[in-house]
Amino acid sequence: MRVVTRRTLAAALGGAALLPMLPGGAKAASCAGTVFTANERDATISAIDLATGRVSSVRIPIAPHNVDAAAGGRLLLAVGADEAGHRGGRHAGDPGRVIMLEPVQGSAPRIIAEIPAGQHPAHVVADRAGQHALLTDSGANALLIVGLEDRRVLSTVRTGAYPHGLRLSPDGREAWVANVKDGTVSVVDIAARLEAVRLPVGPSPVQVGFLPDGSRVFVSLRGADAVAEIDTAARRVVRRIPVGPGPVQVFATPDGRFVYVANEGTRAAPGTTASVIDVAAGRVVATIETGRGAHGVVVCTDGSRTFVTNLFDDTVAEIDVATQTVLRRFQVGRAPNGVTWIPA
Numbered sequence: 251m252r253v254v255t256r257r258t259l260a261a262a263l264g265g266a267a268l269l270p271m272l273p274g275g276a277k278a279a280s281c282a283g284t285v286f287t288a289n290e291r292d293a294t295i296s297a298i299d300l301a302t303g304r305v306s307s308v309r310i311p312i313a314p315h316n317v318d319a320a321a322g323g324r325l326l327l328a329v330g331a332d333e334a335g336h337r338g339g340r341h342a343g344d345p346g347r348v349i350m351l352e353p354v355q356g357s358a359p360r361i362i363a364e365i366p367a368g369q370h371p372a373h374v375v376a377d378r379a380g381q382h383a384l385l386t387d388s389g390a391n392a393l394l395i396v397g398l399e400d401r402r403v404l405s406t407v408r409t410g411a412y413p414h415g416l417r418l419s420p421d422g423r424e425a426w427v428a429n430v431k432d433g434t435v436s437v438v439d440i441a442a443r444l445e446a447v448r449l450p451v452g453p454s455p456v457q458v459g460f461l462p463d464g465s466r467v468f469v470s471l472r473g474a475d476a477v478a479e480i481d482t483a484a485r486r487v488v489r490r491i492p493v494g495p496g497p498v499q500v501f502a503t504p505d506g507r508f509v510y511v512a513n514e515g516t517r518a519a520p521g522t523t524a525s526v527i528d529v530a531a532g533r534v535v536a537t538i539e540t541g542r543g544a545h546g547v548v549v550c551t552d553g554s555r556t557f558v559t560n561l562f563d564d565t566v567a568e569i570d571v572a573t574q575t576v577l578r579r580f581q582v583g584r585a586p587n588g589v590t591w592i593p594a
Contacts, residue, residue: 281550283593284353285557287566288314288328288546289583295328296582298566299356301594307583308358312347316373316588319353320398321380323592326351326359329371329385346371348383348396353592365401368394372414373457373588377440378422384440386413386427393427393438405443409436415457415499419482420464428455428469435469435480451478451487459500459509461529468509468527470497477511477527489532493525494544499588501547501556502529503571510556510569512544517562524558524567526574536574540567546589559586 285298294307295317312330320327328349346368351359369389376383376398383396386409393413395405410429413436418425424446427436433453439446453473460467460482467480476490477497494513502509508526515521520543526536541560549556549571556569559582566586568578 281552281555281591281593283550283591284355285548285566285580285589285591286317286319286326286353286359287559287582287586288317288330288588289564289586290315290330291584294583295326295351295359296586297354297358298580298582300568302356303578303580304356305580305582306358308351308361310349310351310361311364312349314349314588315371317590318374318376318588319590319592320376320383323353325362325376325380325398326353326590326592327374327376327383328588329367329374331370346387346389348374348385350398355594363401365396365398365403367396367403368392373416375416375418375425377418384416384418384425386416388412388414388430391429393425393436395440395443407438407443407445409438409445410434410448414455415470417458417460417467420460420462426458426460426467428458430454430456430472433473435467437485447485449480449485449487451480452476452490456497457499459502461502461506461509462504463506466529468500468502468511470500470511472496472498472514475513477509479532491527491532491534493527493534494523494537495519495521497525498545499547501549503549503556504551504553508535508571510547510549510558512540512547512558514543514545514561517543520562522560524556524569538567538569538574538576540569540576541565541579545587548589548591550591551593557589557591559589561585561587 314328314330368387374385411431452471495515513521541563543561546559
């Protein structure tokens with residue numbers, strides 16, 4: 251792996267022109283909106299107003315591990331275990347909850363509702379209509395389907411051991427779930443509400459990320475310092491790509507050319523980078539210093555910016571995709587894990 255300069259990046263892009271630069275290295279395009287982080291250590295959600303750089307936070311009644319936008323950005327979902335139980339080092343048996351929040355432009359979001367859900371909810375996504383939330387319950391080896399209008403768990407689908415990260419397929423028909431303890435990914439048929447297949451992928455898979463066309467899924471393998479690339483039609487791993495230490499979250503750019511991987515490492519030996527995978531080449535073409543304990547990743551929909559949470563620095567790094575450099579770092583709440591972006 252190596253840090254890629256502007257010139258070598260242009261070569262990696264096959265000579266494609268980079269976007270025009272503004273003073274200070276920022277490019278002309280922007281992704282106006284708000285970045286939200288789930289801060290597990292102080293039970294808060296932070297909101298970063300990208301226009302002003304202002305950070306505001308709201309306290310919530312769980313220790314949130316993940317946060318995700320829903321209903322076209324009109325809703326924000328956070329999941330985690332009860333804050334008191336989390337502080338005491340407990341997970342299994344603690345009351346897990348989904349917190350529904352209303353995003354507020356330029357300010358901290360407002361809590362709308364709390365929904366009891368599972369023992370140890372880890373990650374959450376919502377369907378396109380914003381009617382259902384799907385979340386992994388690591389304590390019960392299950393995927394839970396929650397009705398956001400009914401505000402209750404509607405279905406429980408068995409998965410592999412210790413399900414953690416999940417994403418919906420671009421067509422919305424399947425949820426792909428990384429099962430940390432048995433080295434598999436569960437493919438869940440959402441309409442049928444059952445596990446269609448369980449795929450072996452490698453040691454300690456943590457999160458999955460789709461290419462926008464749905465042809466490939468990338469799975470972080472924390473136990474192998476690698477990412478597994480899966481052909482979704484063939485349902486098999488086609489290659490493994492070495493990345494940094496302890497990879498966690500993965501996210502593809504909207505054009506499907508790059509996949510960003512946050513390398514957390516461990517608390518004793520934190521990773522400090524995000525790896526950038528060139529999908530066509532099947533290898534890392536840039537390694538970007540983001541901060542200690544790189545964990546969560548999101549790319550805004552115009553593809554100009556990537557945001558990486560740094561678990562042990564309590565920061566978020568804003569990366570310019572054209573130059574693969576960090577433009578700004580924002581101080582947020584303690585131990586930011588999950589991250590999402592909502593347009594202005």
